[in-house]
Amino acid sequence: MRISTQQIYRQSIGNMMEQQIQLTKTQQQVATGKRFQNASEDPVAAQQSLAMQRSLDRLAQYDKQSVLVDGRLREEENAVTSSVQVLQRVRELVVGANNGTQSNDSRAATAAEIREQVKSLMQLANSQDGNGHYLFGGYQDDTAPYSFDDASQAVQTNTHAGQRLVSIGPGRQVADGDTGAAVFQQVPANATDVAAGQIDLFTALSQIATALETPRSGGLEPVVPPTVPADPTEPYNLSDSTTTVDGLNKVLAKSLVVLDRGLDHLSDVRTSIGVRLNQIDQQSETNASSSLQLSALKADNEDIDIAEAYSRLSLQISGLQAAQKAYVQVQGLSLFNYL
Known part of the structure; x- marks a missing residue:
C-alpha cells in the first residue's frame, strides 16, 4: 500500500495533537488533584460524588x-x-x-x-x-x-x-x-x-x-x-x-x-x-x-493517585517530545537527498 507524504504528515500531527490532549488532561489532574473536571468525563463517578457531597x-x-x-x-x-x-x-x-x-x-x-x-x-x-x-x-x-x-x-x-x-x-x-x-x-x-x-x-x-x-x-x-x-x-x-x-x-x-x-x-x-x-x-x-x-469515600471516588499521575505525566512528556522529533525528521526526508 502506498502512503503519500501528505498522509504521513497528517497522521503525525494527529498523533501529536492526541498526545497533547492527554498531556493537558494529566496536567489538570495534577494541578487540581481530581480525576475529572467535568461530569461528562466520568458520569457515574460524578453522580456518586454529587450524592456524597449532598x-x-x-x-x-x-x-x-x-x-x-x-x-x-x-x-x-x-x-x-x-x-x-x-x-x-x-x-x-x-x-x-x-x-x-x-x-x-x-x-x-x-x-x-x-x-x-x-x-x-x-x-x-x-x-x-x-x-x-x-x-x-x-x-x-x-x-x-x-x-x-x-x-x-x-x-x-x-x-x-x-x-x-x-x-x-x-x-x-x-x-x-x-x-x-x-x-x-x-x-x-x-x-x-x-x-x-x-x-x-x-x-x-x-x-x-x-x-x-x-x-x-x-x-x-x-x-x-x-x-x-x-x-x-x-x-x-x-x-x-x-x-x-x-x-x-x-x-x-x-x-x-x-x-x-x-x-x-x-x-x-x-x-x-x-x-x-x-x-x-x-x-x-x-x-x-x-x-x-x-469524605474518605468521596476522595477515593474523585481524587487521583498523585504518584501515578506524576509518573504518567513524565511518560507523556517524553512521548510527545519523541513524536515531535520524529515529525521533524520525517518532514526533512526527500528523494532529492539521494540523487
Whole structure:
C-alpha cells in the first residue's frame, strides 16, 4: 500500500495533537488533584460524588443546628439553675417568718423581699439567647412571655405555647427549649397524683407575700411548726381570708410544701435539659464519624493517585517530545537527498 507524504504528515500531527490532549488532561489532574473536571468525563463517578457531597452538606447543617440548640439549652439550664436559687431563698424567708418573735412589721419586710424575688423569677423566665429570642417563649420567641403589672403586683402571662423541635441528625430531633408554662406554671402539686392539679409559681409566691403582708392578731404568739397537709391532693391555694396567726400558720405550712414541689419540678427540668444535651453530644459524634467516612469515600471516588499521575505525566512528556522529533525528521526526508 502506498502512503503519500501528505498522509504521513497528517497522521503525525494527529498523533501529536492526541498526545497533547492527554498531556493537558494529566496536567489538570495534577494541578487540581481530581480525576475529572467535568461530569461528562466520568458520569457515574460524578453522580456518586454529587450524592456524597449532598450528604456531607446535610451533616454540616445538622452540626450548625446542634450548636445553636446546644447553646440555647445551656442558657436555659443557667436560667433554671438561677430559678432554683430564687425558690431556695424564698423558702429560707418562709422558714424565718414562721417564728414567734416575728411582728407584723418584720413579716411585711419579709413579704417585700419575696415580692422582689417574684420579679427576679419573672426576669429569669424572660431570659433571651444570644440572638435576642426568649428561651421560654415557645413558638412566639420574639415576644416576652411574662410582664409585671405594678397595679396588681402580679405577673401577667402572655401567649407562649409550643415547643420547637430541631433536627440534629438523620431522623433525630430534639426540643430546643421549654415553654414558660411548662417550667414555671405547671408544677405538679403531687408527684404521684395527677389529680392533685398544678401549681403556678408566680401566683404561689405572690400569695405567700400577701399572707405575710396581712396584719395578724397576736403577732408575737409562737407559730406552730408547719406540717405537710394530711391530704396530699388538697389544692395548694395559698390565699388566706383570716387575720390570725393560726391562719398564717396554715399558709406557711402549705407554702413550704409548694416550694418543695417547685424545687423538685425545676430539678426535673434540669435533668430533661441534661438528657437533651447528652443526645446532642452523642449525635454530634455520630455525625462527625459519618462525615469522616463520606469524605474518605468521596476522595477515593474523585481524587487521583498523585504518584501515578506524576509518573504518567513524565511518560507523556517524553512521548510527545519523541513524536515531535520524529515529525521533524520525517518532514526533512526527500528523494532529492539521494540523487
